Amino acid sequence: MHPRIEDYALIGDQQTAALVGRDGSVDWLCLPHFDSPACFGALLGDDENGHWRLAPKNPGPSRRPGECTRRAYRPGTLVLDTEWDTDEGSVRVTDFMPQRDRAPDVVRIVEGLSGRVTMRGALRLRFDYGSVVPWMRRVDGHRVAVAGPDSAWLRSEPEVPTWGESFCTHSEFTVEEGERVAFVLTWHPSHEERPPLVDPYESLRHSVEDWRAWSDRCRYDGPHKEAVLRSLLTLKALTFTPTGGIVAAPTTSLPEEIGGVRNWDYRYCWLRDSTLTLGALVSAGYLEEAQAWRDWLLRAAAGDPADLQIMYGLSGERRLPEFELPWLDGFHDSRPVRTGNDAVHQLQLDVYGEVVDSLALARRAGLTSQPHAWQVQLALLDFLHEAWRQPDEGLWEVRGPRRHFVHSKVMAWVAADRTVRAMEDDPRLPGDIDRLRKLRDAIHRDVCEYGYDEERGTFTQFYGSSELDASLLLIPRVGFLPPDDPRVVGTVDAVRAELSHHGLLRRYSSDATVVDGLPGRESTFLVCSFWLADALHMTGRTKEARALFERLVALGNDVGLLAEEYDPVADCHLGNFPQAFSHIGLVGTALTLFGTAQDGEAG
Numbered sequence: 242m243h244p245r246i247e248d249y250a251l252i253g254d255q256q257t258a259a260l261v262g263r264d265g266s267v268d269w270l271c272l273p274h275f276d277s278p279a280c281f282g283a284l285l286g287d288d289e290n291g292h293w294r295l296a297p298k299n300p301g302p303s304r305r306p307g308e309c310t311r312r313a314y315r316p317g318t319l320v321l322d323t324e325w326d327t328d329e330g331s332v333r334v335t336d337f338m339p340q341r342d343r344a345p346d347v348v349r350i351v352e353g354l355s356g357r358v359t360m361r362g363a364l365r366l367r368f369d370y371g372s373v374v375p376w377m378r379r380v381d382g383h384r385v386a387v388a389g390p391d392s393a394w395l396r397s398e399p400e401v402p403t404w405g406e407s408f409c410t411h412s413e414f415t416v417e418e419g420e421r422v423a424f425v426l427t428w429h430p431s432h433e434e435r436p437p438l439v440d441p442y443e444s445l446r447h448s449v450e451d452w453r454a455w456s457d458r459c460r461y462d463g464p465h466k467e468a469v470l471r472s473l474l475t476l477k478a479l480t481f482t483p484t485g486g487i488v489a490a491p492t493t494s495l496p497e498e499i500g501g502v503r504n505w506d507y508r509y510c511w512l513r514d515s516t517l518t519l520g521a522l523v524s525a526g527y528l529e530e531a532q533a534w535r536d537w538l539l540r541a542a543a544g545d546p547a548d549l550q551i552m553y554g555l556s557g558e559r560r561l562p563e564f565e566l567p568w569l570d571g572f573h574d575s576r577p578v579r580t581g582n583d584a585v586h587q588l589q590l591d592v593y594g595e596v597v598d599s600l601a602l603a604r605r606a607g608l609t610s611q612p613h614a615w616q617v618q619l620a621l622l623d624f625l626h627e628a629w630r631q632p633d634e635g636l637w638e639v640r641g642p643r644r645h646f647v648h649s650k651v652m653a654w655v656a657a658d659r660t661v662r663a664m665e666d667d668p669r670l671p672g673d674i675d676r677l678r679k680l681r682d683a684i685h686r687d688v689c690e691y692g693y694d695e696e697r698g699t700f701t702q703f704y705g706s707s708e709l710d711a712s713l714l715l716i717p718r719v720g721f722l723p724p725d726d727p728r729v730v731g732t733v734d735a736v737r738a739e740l741s742h743h744g745l746l747r748r749y750s751s752d753a754t755v756v757d758g759l760p761g762r763e764s765t766f767l768v769c770s771f772w773l774a775d776a777l778h779m780t781g782r783t784k785e786a787r788a789l790f791e792r793l794v795a796l797g798n799d800v801g802l803l804a805e806e807y808d809p810v811a812d813c814h815l816g817n818f819p820q821a822f823s824h825i826g827l828v829g830t831a832l833t834l835f836g837t838a839q840d841g842e843a844g
């Protein structure tokens with residue numbers, strides 16, 4: 242039985258990440274980076290597309306075959322403990338990826354807890370997204386896999402006998418109480434020498450210490466602290482430390498509809514998702530990441546502001562061509578599996594507001610200034626002077642016709658507003674403040690005139706439309722109108738009434754095709770439900786807001802992770818996983834309800 246999305250836990254080294262199932266199988270891992278080809282692709286196909294299972298031979302009774310009895314992260318870390326109680330005894334597998342020195346490693350430590358448990362290992366390396374079977378050989382007691390540019394080494398301490406069968410490396414061994422066997426899988430470019438070996442136990446100690454030191458810096462101390470911290474750890478795990486870029490999720494093509502075509506690659510740096518991630522991290526006291534991302538942004542955006550893309554590769558690469566991988570069947574037969582993302586070519590005006598808002602947040606948080614950051618901001622505003630009047634694809638990246646999306650215009654207003662306010666705060670900043678004030682007022686008037694439906698008492702999804710959109714809930718949050726403005730209250734009520742699905746929110750009409758031009762349906766979009774909780778709180782309905790927040794926190798899987806969407810009827814997660822957007826929402830709403838978020842749109 243193929244696992245569900247919520248059956249997975251995340252481990253990573255902030256350059257890539259792996260998904261580990263409740264059955265002890267690593268079913269997704271891209272090496273060496275988040276956006277590299279997967280060497281374990283079973284997540285989007287089957288075992289033959291690559292995986293690494295380490296579990297008891299006879300796992301004992303469980304709801305699903307082979308599932309563990311319990312599992313949890315070590316508090317404040319990304320170190321995962323998975324345990325099985327079997328007829329032979331109990332055993333634990335500890336999974337993590339150490340901070341990278343030269344090469345990426347996956348460490349799996351098996352430890353006997355009681356009795357004497359027979360364990361089985363099965364390693365099927367399949368490079369290039371599950372399509373290339375490597376040549377395996379034995380060197381100095383290690384198993385070495387080589388195919389084209391990739392090489393991977395498997396070793397164990399103490400050495401465990403392995404044998405090859407059907408292009409799979411098998412092992413069988415026993416562990417008694419207190420006994421440990423460590424496996425380390427190390428990747429490196431096949432033309433290079435094998436990198437130095439890591440000590441699995443030293444690495445474990447360092448990983449736990451490093452993650453805990455990071456967690457201890459969290460400033461949030463309100464209710465649901467564990468869930469908030471898990472979200473922050475997940476966001477941190479999605480940052481690519483060498484460049485400061487932040488990916489939207491570590492996966493591609495986990496479907497928004499089981500069996501459907503809404504399957505996208507999220508292993509890139511969206512300006513929107515990254516700025517919101519940054520807002521969440523800064524609000525919780527993490528400034529270093531903000532600095533690194535701000536510098537990444539300034540590098541990526543360098544050049545003509547008219548060329549600003551809505552997303553980039555991990556180092557600011559501009560070309561992310563979309564391809565289908567026909568040899569992969571897709572998660573629960575959801576085809577096609579895609580890599581790359583054609584949305585890179587879209588015009589999404591909201592991005593200008595999000596970027597400028599995050600630069601303002603960085604300034605307020607006291608980040609050391611970058612002299613050309615202000616020049617970049619002015620150049621973006623120069624571009625917006627004309628561009629804001631254009632229709633665009635909006636924050637949901639519709640693949641249908643361009644429209645005058647209200648949220649896009651509101652965020653263009655945010656860009657002008659934050660720039661005017663910065664100049665008012667610091668009159669030494671150069672720029673034509675009167676021109677910017679006029680721009681800000683013109684956008685405001687336009688939105689209120691063409692984006693508001695007087696009869697229904699609500700803002701609409703786009704000019705002239707009768708559709709609604711959950712992003713309208715952000716209007717009070719970004720300060721476009723005060724929360725007690727009747728137009729805001731009317732919008733919150735209308736969005737809630739029209740887009741609710743079993744108490745959670747869809748991002749737009751249930752007949753999604755009308756809006757986004759794609760076949761199929763989607764379910765409730767988690768960040769939108771967090772936005773609803775924020776809007777309810779801001780419009781004086783705090784009790785309802787808290788109840789909704791409690792429900793959303795409870796939707797996290799057994800280790801606190803959230804996908805992009807949730808289907809309340811089938812009770813399952815949908816979409817890429819774990820998704821930054823959803824965790825940004827969780828942190829933002831916790832801070833709105835119980836803490837002191839910095840100004841700005843932290844989710």
Ligand SMILES: OC[C@H]1O[C@H](O[C@H]2O[C@H](CO)[C@@H](O)[C@H](O)[C@H]2O)[C@H](O)[C@@H](O)[C@@H]1O
Binds near residue numbers: 489638757822
């Ligand atoms: O639903 C259609 C679009 O879905 C993806 O976009 C979504 O994910 C992005 C990353 O988290 C997010 O920034 C955007 O707001 C979401 O709509 C996909 O990347 C698009 O290609 C696709 O058209």
